[in-house]
Each structure stands twice: as C-alpha cells, then as structure tokens.
Amino acid sequence: MTIIPNNPNSNYLAHKDEIDTAVARVLKSGRYILGQEVESFENEFASYIGVRFGIGVGSGTEALHLALLACGIGENDEVITVSHTAVATVAAIQLCGAKPVLVDIDLDTYTINTKQVERAITNKTRTIIPVHLYGHPSNMEKITEIARCYGLKIIEDCAQSHGAIYKGRKTGALGDIAAFSFYPTKNLGAIGDGGIVVTDNPELAERVRLLREYGWRQRYISEIPGLNSRLDELQATILRVKLRYLDEENSKRQSLASAYNERLSSANLTLPACNSSVTHVYHQYVVRSSHRDALREFLRKNGIGTLIHYPVPVHQQPAYKNSLRCSSSMKNTEKVVKEIISLPIYPELTPETAIHVSDTIMKWEKGKGI
Numbered sequence: 001m002t003i004i005p006n007n008p009n010s011n012y013l014a015h016k017d018e019i020d021t022a023v024a025r026v027l028k029s030g031r032y033i034l035g036q037e038v039e040s041f042e043n044e045f046a047s048y049i050g051v052r053f054g055i056g057v058g059s060g061t062e063a064l065h066l067a068l069l070a071c072g073i074g075e076n077d078e079v080i081t082v083s084h085t086a087v088a089t090v091a092a093i094q095l096c097g098a099k100p101v102l103v104d105i106d107l108d109t110y111t112i113n114t115k116q117v118e119r120a121i122t123n124k125t126r127t128i129i130p131v132h133l134y135g136h137p138s139n140m141e142k143i144t145e146i147a148r149c150y151g152l153k154i155i156e157d158c159a160q161s162h163g164a165i166y167k168g169r170k171t172g173a174l175g176d177i178a179a180f181s182f183y184p185t186k187n188l189g190a191i192g193d194g195g196i197v198v199t200d201n202p203e204l205a206e207r208v209r210l211l212r213e214y215g216w217r218q219r220y221i222s223e224i225p226g227l228n229s230r231l232d233e234l235q236a237t238i239l240r241v242k243l244r245y246l247d248e249e250n251s252k253r254q255s256l257a258s259a260y261n262e263r264l265s266s267a268n269l270t271l272p273a274c275n276s277s278v279t280h281v282y283h284q285y286v287v288r289s290s291h292r293d294a295l296r297e298f299l300r301k302n303g304i305g306t307l308i309h310y311p312v313p314v315h316q317q318p319a320y321k322n323s324l325r326c327s328s329s330m331k332n333t334e335k336v337v338k339e340i341i342s343l344p345i346y347p348e349l350t351p352e353t354a355i356h357v358s359d360t361i362m363k364w365e366k367g368k369g370i
Contacts, residue, residue, distance in 0.1 A: 002303030003344050003353060008184035010348035011249075012191060015241055019191075022237040029233070034213070037236040044243060045180075046198050049172040053205035055197045056231030057212050060159045060181020063195035064092035064129070066229060067177045070197075070207040071153045073098050073126055080120050081129040081157070082112050083313040083326070084333045088181075089131055089157050090314045090324065100324040101125070102315050107332045108273040110286070111138040118146050120327035127153045132161035132171045134309070135187070135253075135281035136274065140166050140174040147175075155179065162187040163250045165279035172198050177208075182239060185346075187253070187283050188246050190235040249347035253282040256345050256354045260285055263358030267365055270339075284309055288339040291368070296341055298364045304357055307342040 012019060026037055038056045046054035057063050073079060075097040081089055083102040093100045103116040112130050128147055130138035140154075147154050154175030158164075161171040162180060172178040182194035197208045207224075210217060215226035257280070261271055270288035274280045286309065289295050296306050313333045315326050343357055 001300075001305035003305060003349075003357065005305045005307045005342060005344045006185045006346050007348060008189055008191075008346075010346065011189065011242070014348055015245065018241045019238055022241050023234060026233045026237050032233045034230055035233050037233045037240065038231050041231075041236040041240045041243070042196065044240060045196055048243060048246070049170050049178075049198050051173050051198050051200045053199050053202065055205060055208045055212060056236060057195045057197060057208075058229040058231065059193045060179060060183060060195040061088040061092055062212075062229040063179035063181065063197045064089065064155070064157060065095045066208050066211050067155045067179050067197050067204075068092060068096045068098065068127065069211050070177065070204045071127060071155065076124060077126040078122060078124040078325075079127045079129060080117055080125060080327075082131055082133075082333070083315040083330055084110060084310065084336065085131045085133060085157070085314065086159065086310065087314055087317065087320075088159070089129060090320055092179075093129075094320075094323065098126075099124075100314075100320070102324055102326050102330070103328050104330050104332045105133075105336070106139075107336070109136050109138075109275065110134060110336065111136060112143070113328075113332070114139045114142040114146070116328045117143065121146075121150055121152075125150065125152060127155055129155045129157050130175075131157040131159075132164055134272070134286050135161050135164050135283035136272070137161060137164050137166035137171050137174075137278045144174070153177070159183075159186065160283040161281060162283075163246050163279075164281045167277050173200070176201060177204050182235065187250060187281055188239065188242055191238055192235055194231050194235040194239065196231065250281045252347040253345055254280070255351060256349055257282045257285050259351045259354040260343065260345075260358055263355055264361060267358075267361060269361070282345055284342045285345040286340050286342050288336060289341060290339060292339050292341050294368075295361065295364060299357075299360060302360050304360060305344065308337075308340060309342050311337060313337055 042054035156178035
C-alpha cells in the first residue's frame with residue numbers, strides 16, 4: 001500500500017534520537033525490570049491523567065484483568081460491558097472467572113448505550129466497564145449515576161483514549177480504576193507490549209501492585225495469589241519520551257479528522273460524531289458506508305489501506321458466544337459492524353494525504369452515481 005492505515009514505525013522515527021538515547025541509558029544501567037524508569041513513568045502518566053497512582057503492567061489486557069481482580073471480581077460475578085470492542089475487554093472478564101454481560105452501543109458514538117446498562121443489572125452484577133472506543137469518551141455522568149445507585153465499581157477501558165477528555169477530566173480519572181494499553185499503534189504506543197492501571201484509590205493501587213508480581217510485598221513471599229505482569233524498563237523509558245509529545249500528537253490527529261470531516265462533508269457516509277462535552281482523540285477515524293466492502297476494495301486498488309475495528313462483535317465469536325449473556329438486542333452493534341471502515345490516521349500522516357484519501361472516496365462515490 002502507498003498509504004497504510006497506521007504506521008508505528010513513523011512515530012519511532014519522529015523521536016528516534018531521544019528514544020535511542022533513553023534505551024541506551026537503560027541497557028547500560030543493568031536494571032531491566034521494575035526499576036527507576038518504570039517508577040518514573042508510572043508517576044508521570046498518573047500525573048498526566050490526573051490521578052495519584054499508576055502501576056505499569058505487561059499489556060492492556062492484563063491491565064484490565066488486574067483491575068478486575070483488584071476490585072474482587074471472580075466466579076459468579078457479572079460484569080457489564082459492550083460487544084463492540086476489542087476482544088480483550090471480554091477476555092479479561094473471563095480470565096477472572098466472571099460472566100460478561102453485553103449490552104448494545106449508542107449508534108452515534110459507538111460507546112456503551114447507557115439506557116441499556118440499568119436493564120442489564122442483576123443481583124450478581126459487580127462492575128461496569130465502559131469502553132472509550134476510537135478515542136471518544138463514554139457517557140460517564142450517566143454511568144457514574146447508575147453505578148452509585150447500585151453500588152457497582154466502574155473500570156474504564158481506556159485502551160483507545162489516551163488524552164481524551166470528558167467534561168474537563170481525562171479518561172482514566174472518571175471511574176474507580178482504569179486500564180490503558182500501550183500497544184504500538186495506540187495514541188501512546190510502546191515498541192512492544194505494555195499497559196498501565198491507574199486509580200486514585202490507594203487500596204486498589206496497592207492490590208494491583210501485589211497482584212502484578214506474585215503477591216509480593218517482600219521478594220519471594222507471596223501475601224496473596226498473584227501473577228507476573230510487569231512493564232519492563234525498556235518500554236517504560238520509550239513511553240516516557242513519547243508521553244511528552246502525546247498532546248501535540250493528539251492535536252495532529254484532530255487536525256487530520258477535521259480535514260476528513262471537511263472534505264467528506266458531502267459524501268454519502270456517516271462521519272464520526274463528537275459530543276460537545278468531550279475531546280475526541282481519534283485513535284481511529286471511523287466512517288460508515290452501506291457499500292463498505294466495495295469502498296474498501298476501490299481504496300485498496302488505489303493504494304490506500306483501511307481496517308475494520310471490529311468485523312465480528314464478541315457475542316458472535318465462536319470462543320465467547322456460548323459463555324456470556326446479551327441483556328438486550330444488539331441491533332446497533334450488528335448494524336455498524338457491516339458498515340464501519342477505519343481510514344488512515346496517525347500523527348505523521350500529512351493533511352495532504354488525508355485530503356487525497358478523501359478525494360479518492362469522492363471519486364468512488366461519483367463513479368457509483370451515489
């Protein structure tokens with residue numbers, strides 16, 4: 001492809017000298033696991049989000065898993081979330097032995113439909129996981145209202161919302177505890193796997209710290225059953241460099257989204273919504289077309305790569321469809337998965353390239369007579 005959907009290597013090259021210097025520092029230090037770089041990054045990222053505690057872990061999936069365990073979620077518990085998400089959200093719930101209860105999404109923002117959340121609650125419900133999909137925050141005011149009413153924990157899935165803002169506060173600071181992924185294509189991406197759990201609650205933070213390394217407070221002495229999920233020093237030092245540029249790079253994503261919005265305003269597409277109370281960080285720029293597959297093929301033939309996030313909802317996937325509960329109709333979810341297409345977007349993509357992609361789409365529409 002001449003234009004690829006995302007390009008983490010271009011982000012490395014944009015910060016190459018700083019990253020190479022930071023990596024060399026770690027290699028020379030001789031400390032590669034849970035050292036000063038991890039501790040510094042944990043503090044810096046927590047401060048960026050606006051909470052007191054950050055605990056670096058091995059991946060975004062493990063961040064969710066540990067957040068659930070820290071909240072005491074286990075067998076016979078139910079956790080409400082969406083089916084239109086990366087499968088990691090549901091995988092983490094099942095890793096705890098809990099039962100995922102899936103609800104539909106809002107058709108405009110693709111985030112959890114809060115009207116259906118309350119209907120899904122039973123006497124086994126313990127937690128709600130809102131997913132801030134594509135970089136647009138969920139309706140946290142309503143979710144918080146429901147959670148308080150029923151005594152439920154809120155675990156934010158922030159894998160795609162680094163730097164997104166809801167009513168003046170960043171995602172990750174809006175619930176009881178939150179999980180972030182640093183997969184290389186994320187708005188803040190490592191060069192490998194990584195994740196972090198953030199919270200303002202000291203008890204939850206301490207429990208995550210114990211859980212991520214065998215339940216150790218004192219080395220080799222397990223106070224509680226735990227596992228091994230540690231952010232390493234190399235990824236932490238890379239993330240420390242990249243964190244300094246996150247807001248600037250999110251602004252570039254927003255400028256690219258504006259270019260797409262302007263150029264595609266007359267297209268026969270559903271463009272991304274952005275509620276007035278939020279700051280969207282456009283991890284993905286997702287449009288909808290009733291002729292999605294034909295459009296993707298036309299773009300491919302013209303050297304433009306696209307992706308689908310996500311083609312099959314979790315409730316229809318073989319590994320999960322018989323082990324969860326759908327508490328409502330999934331009509332919105334099942335509609336959008338047939339129509340969504342993620343256009344190229346990353347900070348190093350030029351506005352001219354976004355205009356070219358848009359003009360190619362308009363050319364396709366003109367040729368179809370739409």
